[in-house]
Amino acid sequence: MIVTTAELYRVAYGKFAIGAYNINNAEQTMGLFRGCIDSQAPFIIQISKGARKYTEKRMLEAIIRSASEIFPDAIFAVHLDHGDEETCYDCIDSGFYSSVMIDASHDPFDENIAITRRVADRAHAKGISVEAELGMLGGVEEDIVVEEGNECLTDPDEAVEFIQRSGCDALAAAIGTSHGAYKFKGAQGLHFDVIEKIRDKVKAAGLPPVPIVMHGSSSVPKEEVARINAAGGTLDPSACGVNENEYLPAAKLGVTKVNIDTDGRLVWTRVHREYFRDKPGDFDFRPPGKIFQDEYAKFIAGRNKLLGSAGTLAEIRVTLKK
Numbered sequence: 001m002i003v004t005t006a007e008l009y010r011v012a013y014g015k016f017a018i019g020a021y022n023i024n025n026a027e028q029t030m031g032l033f034r035g036c037i038d039s040q041a042p043f044i045i046q047i048s049k050g051a052r053k054y055t056e057k058r059m060l061e062a063i064i065r066s067a068s069e070i071f072p073d074a075i076f077a078v079h080l081d082h083g084d085e086e087t088c089y090d091c092i093d094s095g096f097y098s099s100v101m102i103d104a105s106h107d108p109f110d111e112n113i114a115i116t117r118r119v120a121d122r123a124h125a126k127g128i129s130v131e132a133e134l135g136m137l138g139g140v141e142e143d144i145v146v147e148e149g150n151e152c153l154t155d156p157d158e159a160v161e162f163i164q165r166s167g168c169d170a171l172a173a174a175i176g177t178s179h180g181a182y183k184f185k186g187a188q189g190l191h192f193d194v195i196e197k198i199r200d201k202v203k204a205a206g207l208p209p210v211p212i213v214m215h216g217s218s219s220v221p222k223e224e225v226a227r228i229n230a231a232g233g234t235l236d237p238s239a240c241g242v243n244e245n246e247y248l249p250a251a252k253l254g255v256t257k258v259n260i261d262t263d264g265r266l267v268w269t270r271v272h273r274e275y276f277r278d279k280p281g282d283f284d285f286r287p288p289g290k291i292f293q294d295e296y297a298k299f300i301a302g303r304n305k306l307l308g309s310a311g312t313l314a315e316i317r318v319t320l321k322k
């Protein structure tokens, strides 16, 4: 069942985080739904501009609708990931999306606010919520590359002004993560102080709590990188992601949506590299595709446990009826 992102935020805020997983095709979607049913967790399906081009936006919609029929107990929202203004309007007008992200974080502060305000006004008129980004993560997203050293953490005072003036419903804040497989060096980790300050300053300004969204949340498991490289990959072994044990403490401080894409790509790469290493004469894509669906489902269920969303479906069903 598709629900609004706002409903999921309402249930999860301050208690656990909802996993927001990117999908691009049917195999990923099947693994995602199965993993969430196995772990009894609500979830957010994310569709990027790249995914909408790769599989065609109408095909992705059809895949999601079918998955929802195959797994009638699933409770999820559908979200546009890293949208520009035009794509946000397309998603708002489609009637299919629960929420959109307008990413104008690379524009100056006032311009970011003005763009987000326009999107929020149009989205709210249709009951759709809006995620907006303030601050700059490192790494690569869509066609934008932020060089190391140019990323900047979200300023908590600016965050309050941004939320008040832009009308956004959730804030994608830069709290030390970056997109992709190379996030941290040495003992670096999440900036819990920034999350805490944003929460406290929002409260001090008399605003209702605003869910914080953590982009770049993949944990980039060392074992996954090692298996990929043992099967012919050449990933930099220094690849490093978010410490899995930091998800839940961040959730308790208000990180309510945790975006994970890279880790799923690593599962896909490991499964296919190992499969064709071990069976170099094969050329049927279905056997590795089946293994991928199973492995991805396991991965998703494990993530939901770490986020604290596993086992919450029954409670959410009751809350949604109220």
Ligand code: G3H
Residues within 6 Å of the ligand: 022, 048, 049, 050, 051, 081, 082, 140, 141, 142, 179, 261, 262
């Ligand atoms: O933040 C970006 C997401 O990982 C989506 O990646 O734009 O390559 O689909 P994509």
Ligand code: 13P
Residues within 6 Å of the ligand: 022, 081, 082, 178, 179, 180, 181, 214, 215, 216, 217, 218, 219, 259, 260, 261, 262, 263
């Ligand atoms: P990762 O690259 O860490 O998976 O982040 C994905 C993301 O933020 C999607 O918006």
Ligand code: ZN
Residues within 6 Å of the ligand: 082, 141, 179, 215, 216, 259
């Ligand atoms: Zn992102």
